[in-house]
Structure formats: structure tokens, C-alpha cells
Amino acid sequence: MEPVGLELKTSGQTEFMVDMKCEGCVSSVKNKLLNLEVGVKKVDVDLNNQVVRVLGSSSVKAMLDGMEQTGRRARLIGQGIPEGPHVVAPQISRFQPLWPNSRPSCLGIVRLVQVNMELARIEASFSGLTPGKHGWAINEFGDLTRGVASTGKVFNPGDQATSEEPLGDLGTLDADGNGEAQFSSSKRTLRVADLIGRSIAVYETEGKSSTGVAAAVIARSAGVGENYKKLCTCDGLTIWESR
Structure with a gap:
């Protein structure tokens, strides 16, 4: 795994809806983004x-x-990525307590974006974990009927079978004293398009064979220019009322 931001080739485009009213708002937001420590090339x-x-x-x-x-x-x-032959829509996993005996307080979101044909970008945010290190991985199946137990082995396609580390091994999450964990990295040879319908699992300890505490199915998310709606027709919530 490689920290995101160390290589220019991990660059992609990210779109946000921002509650702006005037040119003063525009200047404030733009200046703030351009003055972040690393990573922002254009706004x-x-x-x-x-x-x-x-x-x-x-x-x-x-x-x-x-x-x-x-x-x-x-x-x-x-x-x-707004242009070029390697455009792949991002994928997303939302962690919620959906099965019996799952940890009720464990919530999280994982975003995976293909930045080029050889590199995928992974970002995650979790809360409700026990403090300490937790192994996590992309697993073979999106079957959550028995939680992590029914998601299969760590994803490792045939062309990666000889590698010491399975392709789907995401390393560890380090939860702080409040049970919160952030993750931002990149992984070579991971093809995001191959992950739809599989799952991401989080474990009680660093070992991927320990008890699973949370899992979520990987689904397609909105790409660049695909989601400008401000009102969800499903629940009537505005974009500012959702998270």
C-alpha cells in the first residue's frame, strides 16, 4: 500500500456540492482548498x-x-477521472449494522477510485470501533447473511495467486481512543471495476481470521458530472440534510 498524495499520477477529479451564495463564498472556498498542505492542483x-x-x-x-x-x-x-481511456466510476461501501450480532455502533464509509489502469485510490472513515488495530480486506463475496462469516476469503484473482499478500488485503485500521479510524492510501494492480458486488470486511484484531465486526457490499457510486441533484426522491431529504 502506498500513501496517497506522494505521486502525481494518483490525481483524479472530485466534485462537491457546496452551499455558496456569492463570489465571496467562491473565493473563500477556493483559497482554502488551494492552501491545503498537499495534493490540490486545480480548483x-x-x-x-x-x-x-x-x-x-x-x-x-x-x-x-x-x-x-x-x-x-x-x-x-x-x-x-473526467477524461482519458481509463475512466472507471468510483465504488463505495457503507458500513451499517445490518445483520444479527453485528456491532451496532460501527459505522463507516469506504471509497475506491481507479486513478489509472495500474493504481486504485482507497479512502475510508470509521467510527464505533474498539480502540486499537483492526485488520480489513476486500473479500470474495457480497453475501452478508451471516455478516463477515459469509463473505468468503480475501479477494485474490488468479493472476495474483502467487503473491505473498492477497490483492484484497487492505492492511490495518488504527482506531483511536474514541474508536475512530481514518485511512488514505493507494494500491497497485487493483481494478475497481472487478470489485462491484464483493464486500469489505473489518475484523476484531489485525488478523483476517479473527471475528468480523462489520462488512459492507461494494457498489457503484456517482462519477464526475453524474450527480447534481439537491433533493432525493427516495426520502425527500435535501443534500444538506444527508450525510
């Missing part, structure tokens, strides 16, 4: 649609935190 703002497009490799969390520090609400609406 475009569409005030009419309240959309901010960021080109670079900074983490989603860092960008969201930065924009919200300006006093404006911001929501992620899309990720991907």
Missing part, C-alpha cells in the same frame, strides 16, 4: 450549480474539512 467553481471541482490527490476528508472550516456546508457528489 474550478460553478456558483450557479453550487459545484466545486478539485483536481488532485488530497483526501476527501481533508477537502471536506477545509471547506466546512470556511463556514459552508459541503457534500461529496462524485469522483473519477
Whole structure:
């Protein structure tokens, strides 16, 4: 695994809906993003649609935190590569307590984006974990009927079978004293398009054979330019009421 932001080739485009009212809002948001420590190469703002497009490799969390520090609400609406032959829509996994005996307080979200044909970017945010290290991995199946136990082995396609570490091994999450964990890295040879319908599992300890505490199915998420709606027709919530 490689830390995101160390290589320019991990750059992609990320789109946010930001609650902006005027050119002053635009300047404030743009300046904040351009002054993040690493990773932001270009910022475009569409005030009419309240959309901010960021080109670079900074983490989603860092960008969201930065924009919200300006006093404006911001929501992620899309990720991907806007041009080129290797465009792959991002994938997302949302962790919620959906099966019996799952840890009721464990919530999280994982985003996977193909930045080029040889490199995938992975970002995750969790809460409700026990403090300490937790192994996590992409597993073969998206079957959550028995939680982590029914998700199969760590994903490892045939062309990776001789590798010491399975391709789907994501290493460890380090939960702080509040049970929160953040993760931002990249992984070579991982093809995001091959992961739809599989699962991501989090374990009680660093070992991938220990008791599983949470799992979620990997599904397609919105790509660049695909999600400008501000009202969800499913539940009637506005984008600012959702998280």
C-alpha cells in the first residue's frame, strides 16, 4: 500500500456540492482548498450549480474539512477521472449494522477510485470501533447473511495467486481512543471495476481470521458530472440534510 498524495499520477477529479451564495463564498472556498498542505492542483467553481471541482490527490476528508472550516456546508457528489481511456466510476461501501450480532455502533464509509489502469485510490472513515488495530480486506463475496462469516476469503484473482499478500488485503485500521479510524492510501494492480458486488470486511484484531465486526457490499457510486441533484426522491431529504 502506498500513501496517497506522494505521486502525481494518483490525481483524479472530485466534485462537491457546496452551499455558496456569492463570489465571496467562491473565493473563500477556493483559497482554502488551494492552501491545503498537499495534493490540490486545480480548483474550478460553478456558483450557479453550487459545484466545486478539485483536481488532485488530497483526501476527501481533508477537502471536506477545509471547506466546512470556511463556514459552508459541503457534500461529496462524485469522483473519477473526467477524461482519458481509463475512466472507471468510483465504488463505495457503507458500513451499517445490518445483520444479527453485528456491532451496532460501527459505522463507516469506504471509497475506491481507479486513478489509472495500474493504481486504485482507497479512502475510508470509521467510527464505533474498539480502540486499537483492526485488520480489513476486500473479500470474495457480497453475501452478508451471516455478516463477515459469509463473505468468503480475501479477494485474490488468479493472476495474483502467487503473491505473498492477497490483492484484497487492505492492511490495518488504527482506531483511536474514541474508536475512530481514518485511512488514505493507494494500491497497485487493483481494478475497481472487478470489485462491484464483493464486500469489505473489518475484523476484531489485525488478523483476517479473527471475528468480523462489520462488512459492507461494494457498489457503484456517482462519477464526475453524474450527480447534481439537491433533493432525493427516495426520502425527500435535501443534500444538506444527508450525510
